[in-house]
Amino acid sequence: MTGTGGIDLHTHSTASDGTLNPQDVVTAAAAAELAVVALTDHDTTAGWTAAATARPAGLTLIRGAEISCRWYGAEPSVPLHMLGYLFDPTDERLAAELDRVRAARTVRGERIVDMLRADGVDVSWTEVLGYAAGGSVGRPHIAQALIRAGLVASTDEAFAAHWLGERYRLPKVDIDVFTAVRLVRDAGGVAVFAHPRATRRGQVVPDSLIVELAAAGLAGLEADHTDHTPAERAHVRRLAAELDLVVTGSSDFHGAHKTVALGAHTTDVAAYDRLVGAAWGVPPL
Numbered sequence: 001m002t003g004t005g006g007i008d009l010h011t012h013s014t015a016s017d018g019t020l021n022p023q024d025v026v027t028a029a030a031a032a033e034l035a036v037v038a039l040t041d042h043d044t045t046a047g048w049t050a051a052a053t054a055r056p057a058g059l060t061l062i063r064g065a066e067i068s069c070r071w072y073g074a075e076p077s078v079p080l081h082m083l084g085y086l087f088d089p090t091d092e093r094l095a096a097e098l099d100r101v102r103a104a105r106t107v108r109g110e111r112i113v114d115m116l117r118a119d120g121v122d123v124s125w126t127e128v129l130g131y132a133a134g135g136s137v138g139r140p141h142i143a144q145a146l147i148r149a150g151l152v153a154s155t156d157e158a159f160a161a162h163w164l165g166e167r168y169r170l171p172k173v174d175i176d177v178f179t180a181v182r183l184v185r186d187a188g189g190v191a192v193f194a195h196p197r198a199t200r201r202g203q204v205v206p207d208s209l210i211v212e213l214a215a216a217g218l219a220g221l222e223a224d225h226t227d228h229t230p231a232e233r234a235h236v237r238r239l240a241a242e243l244d245l246v247v248t249g250s251s252d253f254h255g256a257h258k259t260v261a262l263g264a265h266t267t268d269v270a271a272y273d274r275l276v277g278a279a280w281g282v283p284p285l
């Protein structure tokens, strides 16, 4: 690894629901004096090339994705996010799953817009597609339309229960979490469970699932994340220690769609080295 700054292993660009393009994410990461940044857009590797090309000298780029997963061991099933790093993006099975999930995001986004319009809300699918600009469509893009229409003042407000948080929410099509871990591993990558204990985002999975995922090849747990309370971070650290999993910290930077800054939380060098050492799909750049 290079540089002396922090290691931020979770960021989003315009390839999904971030507001900076991939070039600007790496430029901003260098300006924030990070040593390492991982680009982890939702269900896509579309930003990898632009980020790699624009990477400033002295910044290490980890190519990754945040994969929409689901655990079917509870009723109702529980959605969760798996960070995949350093996997081969040409692996056919993984790429096909990401394609399927992205296509379903588009269908779901249009349905949410239809629901809003049926209630007389002045937003359009063309407009939302424009905000997504060819990237993975997500609720933050619909939030942008609600802001433009003057109905809410911020993305956060758009996620309130009477908007996208509940009333106008539809489930995503996700990948079975065990399948996702296996696909990431088979493609030479490593898998880290994103914000695994974030109760403020909704239902969380039991520790027993994390025990099973560890046995299935999960490499790490993201502990330091804005959506975790101090108690939740401590819980995740304890569990990681018990299961010999790597502990990470990261910003989950989304540009202007969230208030968190690049490098707000970081990962220590030993944890980073363990993750990189376990991967063989694509190298850090």
Ligand code: AMP
Pocket: 017, 042, 137, 138, 139, 140, 155, 156, 157, 159, 172, 254, 257, 258
């Ligand atoms: P989706 O992927 O379409 O289900 O939308 C969820 C995305 O919206 C997540 O990636 C978050 O980054 C973002 N998000 C969730 N809750 C909020 C919130 N309260 N404020 C801003 N962004 C949020």
Ligand code: FE
Pocket: 012, 017, 042, 138, 254
């Ligand atoms: Fe997001």
Ligand code: FE
Pocket: 066, 081, 194, 195
């Ligand atoms: Fe996430």
Ligand code: ZN
Pocket: 010, 012, 066, 252
């Ligand atoms: Zn994220």
